[in-house]
Structure formats: C-alpha cells, structure tokens
Amino acid sequence: MKELRLKATEHNIETATEFINRELNSEGCSDDARALIDIAIDDLFCNIARYAYGQDEGAVLVRFEFDEKGKAASVTLIDEGIPFDPLQKEDPDITLSAEERKIGGLGIYMVKHIMDAVEYKYEDGRNIIRITKKI
Numbered sequence: 001m002k003e004l005r006l007k008a009t010e011h012n013i014e015t016a017t018e019f020i021n022r023e024l025n026s027e028g029c030s031d032d033a034r035a036l037i038d039i040a041i042d043d044l045f046c047n048i049a050r051y052a053y054g055q056d057e058g059a060v061l062v063r064f065e066f067d068e069k070g071k072a073a074s075v076t077l078i079d080e081g082i083p084f085d086p087l088q089k090e091d092p093d094i095t096l097s098a099e100e101r102k103i104g105g106l107g108i109y110m111v112k113h114i115m116d117a118v119e120y121k122y123e124d125g126r127n128i129i130r131i132t133k134k135i
Contacts (some may be wrong), residue, residue: 001065008079016062017041020075023064027073029135035048036114037075040131043107044077044086051063052081052127072116076130083128085120087112 006012017038024034030123048060063076086108112118117132 002064002131006060006062008049008052008081009040010046012060013042013045013049016045016060019062020064023066024073024135027066027135028103029073030114033073033133033135037073037131037133039086040074040111040115040133041077043111044129045059047086047107048077048079048127051084052079054082055112072132072134073126074130074132076128078126078128080126084120085122086129087120 002019002023004016006015007118020037020041021034024037029037045060045062052058058079061076061078063074065074065076066072067074089108108134113132115131115133117130119130119132121128
C-alpha cells in the first residue's frame with residue numbers, strides 16, 4: 001500500500017493522478033484502464049475539494065493498493081469533511097436531455113459504471129471511498 005496526503009484543492013487533482021499513474025505503470029496497467037481510473041479520480045477528488053470542507057481547508061489521503069492475484073488496482077480517497085455517501089445519490093435520468101436533467105450526479109454515475117467496484121463508508125469521522133479496477 002502506498003499513500004499520499006494532499007490539501008483538498010482542485011489544484012492537487014493532477015498531483016493525485018500522477019501519484020496513482022506512477023503506481024499503475026509499475027504494475028503494467030493498460031492505457032485504457034489507466035484512463036478510466038484517471039476519470040474517476042478527477043471526479044471524486046474534485047467533489048471532495050469543492051464540497052467536503054465547505055469554506056474550510058482540509059486534506060485528502062490518497063491510497064493505492066494492488067491485488068496481485070486478482071490483477072486489480074484500488075484507489076481510496078479519505079477525507080474528514082462533511083459526511084456524504086455519493087453512492088446514495090439517485091442516478092440521473094440519462095434518457096432526458098441535458099436541459100431537462102437535474103444538475104449534479106452525472107460524475108458519480110459515470111464512476112459507478114466505469115469501475116469494477118465502488119465502495120463508501122463513513123468511519124471514525126472520515127469519508128472513505130474506494131474504487132477498484134481490474135487492470
């Protein structure tokens with residue numbers, strides 16, 4: 001397991017992504033799987049940066065784990081912000097036009113569909129969201 005602690009700002013999305021990409025590359029991750037993981041990190045980290053701490057500053061712990069046997073990479077983002085389970089948010093009705101849909105929810109909907117697993121828990125005052133992708 002490898003970890004990186006960053007301030008929860010949109011400027012650090014790139015740093016988090018680069019950290020994960022180095023680990024993915026060392027495990028021989030395909031370009032396609034890496035691109036999907038990058039999309040998921042971008043959305044999840046951005047939501048933490050924008051909403052988890054309100055006007056206050058906070059941090060995000062980015063954790064990388066690799067399951068050698070299952071050839072799966074897991075990325076966990078941990079923050080101490082406002083409790084929020086994005087998996088409980090109702091999926092947007094993608095049959096509606098963009099003008100007819102409610103704002104929000106499309107990012108987590110996409111993450112749920114491009115990852116092999118997405119898990120959330122609130123534990124010890126921390127939001128913990130974990131994404132897993134077979135690489």
